[in-house]
Amino acid sequence: MVSAAESQPTGDHYDLVILGGAFSGSSLGLLMRRQRPGTRVLILEKSEKFDRKVGESTSEVAGCFLTRVLGLSSYLAREHFQKNGLRLWFNKEGNDCPSACSEIGPFTQARFPTYQLDRSKLDTHLLGMADEEGCDVIRTASVKTFELDGAGKNTVTFKHDGMTRTVTADWIADCSGKAALIGRKRGTLRPLDGHPVHSMWVRFRNVTDLDSYKARMACEALDEMKTPVGRTRATNR
Numbered sequence: 001m002v003s004a005a006e007s008q009p010t011g012d013h014y015d016l017v018i019l020g021g022a023f024s025g026s027s028l029g030l031l032m033r034r035q036r037p038g039t040r041v042l043i044l045e046k047s048e049k050f051d052r053k054v055g056e057s058t059s060e061v062a063g064c065f066l067t068r069v070l071g072l073s074s075y076l077a078r079e080h081f082q083k084n085g086l087r088l089w090f091n092k093e094g095n096d097c098p099s100a101c102s103e104i105g106p107f108t109q110a111r112f113p114t115y116q117l118d119r120s121k122l123d124t125h126l127l128g129m130a131d132e133e134g135c136d137v138i139r140t141a142s143v144k145t146f147e148l149d150g151a152g153k154n155t156v157t158f159k160h161d162g163m164t165r166t167v168t169a170d171w172i173a174d175c176s177g178k179a180a181l182i183g184r185k186r187g188t189l190r191p192l193d194g195h196p197v198h199s200m201w202v203r204f205r206n207v208t209d210l211d212s213y214k215a216r217m218a219c220e221a222l223d224e225m226k227t228p229v230g231r232t233r234a235t236n237r
């Protein structure tokens, strides 16, 4: 644990200013404070509250990072869902009922932990941890401008509580997600015209649980599969 005095900034200068306080920003702040406890870290987060967002299903690598590196195993078990791998359904033309699909997916519980997350919850939790472990967190703080003038001479100007404030920083880390503040400023952000994709993200209610008695009774094939692992919490495609 870091003492409050240790986390106090010297004037308006920080070792590291992190732009954006969601998953990446909070994790970076936490790791900095844990590995170099004296580091003065400021996290600036624009939103008042985190939203749910795309990116709520972890891979094994991300699961490992959350549990082994950040130490969130118990928290994740309590507040989120363990994911049961990736399950693929292959439909036939004219019939996309699960009973007519071939199915590929794990038969047993996954060996490495992965999760179906609620990002608004996780991001809130992580930002709280970063605050507790000695990062200065300012929210709501919208970064307006910044200058990258080299180590120790960088400046960040942000708006908070109707006031505009400028801090200096040895390092600035861009964790602003698709806002990509540094990439845009430097002109290094380029659209991938050769890969024109869109995404849609929704939450459904009243979905029949694939592993329920009701589903098995309605669809004989689901009953016959006898998969012991819960399929509903897999990433089903």
Ligand SMILES: Cc1cc2nc3c(=O)[nH]c(=O)nc-3n(C[C@H](O)[C@H](O)[C@H](O)COP(=O)(O)OP(=O)(O)OC[C@H]3O[C@@H](n4cnc5c(N)ncnc54)[C@H](O)[C@@H]3O)c2cc1C
Binding pocket: 019, 020, 021, 022, 023, 024, 025, 044, 045, 046, 047, 053, 054, 055, 056, 057, 058, 059, 062, 141, 142, 143, 144, 175, 176, 177, 178, 179, 181, 199, 200
């Ligand atoms: C379609 C799609 C599907 C995806 N699916 C998955 C998935 O299944 N699993 C997975 O792990 N990942 C997935 N991802 C990727 C995942 O969403 C991102 O990697 C992740 O959200 C990045 O987290 P982050 O903290 O870097 O950025 P974000 O979560 O985008 O957070 C950026 C933060 O910066 C703040 N911010 C922005 N501008 C400013 C500013 N001017 N001042 C202050 N703060 C600011 C924002 O308020 C926000 O809180 C998916 C992405 C897409 C597009």
